[in-house]
Amino acid sequence: MHELSIAHSLVELAMEAAENSGIKQVKALYLKLGALSGVVKEALEFSFDVVVQGTPLEGAKLIIEDVPVKVFCPDCQEARILPEPFPMRCPVCGTKTGQVLAGREMELYALEGGEENARDGVESSNCRNSSECSEEK
Numbered sequence: 407m408h409e410l411s412i413a414h415s416l417v418e419l420a421m422e423a424a425e426n427s428g429i430k431q432v433k434a435l436y437l438k439l440g441a442l443s444g445v446v447k448e449a450l451e452f453s454f455d456v457v458v459q460g461t462p463l464e465g466a467k468l469i470i471e472d473v474p475v476k477v478f479c480p481d482c483q484e485a486r487i488l489p490e491p492f493p494m495r496c497p498v499c500g501t502k503t504g505q506v507l508a509g510r511e512m513e514l515y516a517l518e519g520g521e522e523n524a525r526d527g528v529e530s531s532n533c534r535n536s537s538e539c540s541e542e543k
């Protein structure tokens with residue numbers, strides 16, 4: 407399963423990036439995943455959860471943003487976003503095109519740190535008395 411090795415390199419990449427930007431604890435990883443990347447999103451999410459165990463990133467979430475396929479239509483002379491990766495033709499005029507502009511990428515584009523967790527003693531309840539609180543469900 408090649409998603410497993412992708413997840414591995416993703417974790418390594420994220421640890422390096424976190425170190426470089428001074429993030430002590432990573433809460434979430436944001437990944438762009440193209441429809442033509444050849445990576446199965448669900449498999450990658452699963453692999454990530456496995457691979458991340460026992461690393462400094464344990465507990466971090468992988469948030470995947472799907473990137474649709476974008477092609478250049480030679481007829482319209484315009485970039486078009488395809489609603490489905492296949493067939494690869496312009497959704498406006500129907501011309502076949504092989505000029506893929508986007509959709510092949512797999513890019514870790516952001517990390518979310520968990521610094522705010524260090525703050526405690528945050529008021530979380532405004533209830534005046536406890537019976538009022540417990541009645542709400």
Ligand SMILES: [Zn+2]
Nearest residue numbers: 479482496499
């Ligand atoms: Zn077109």
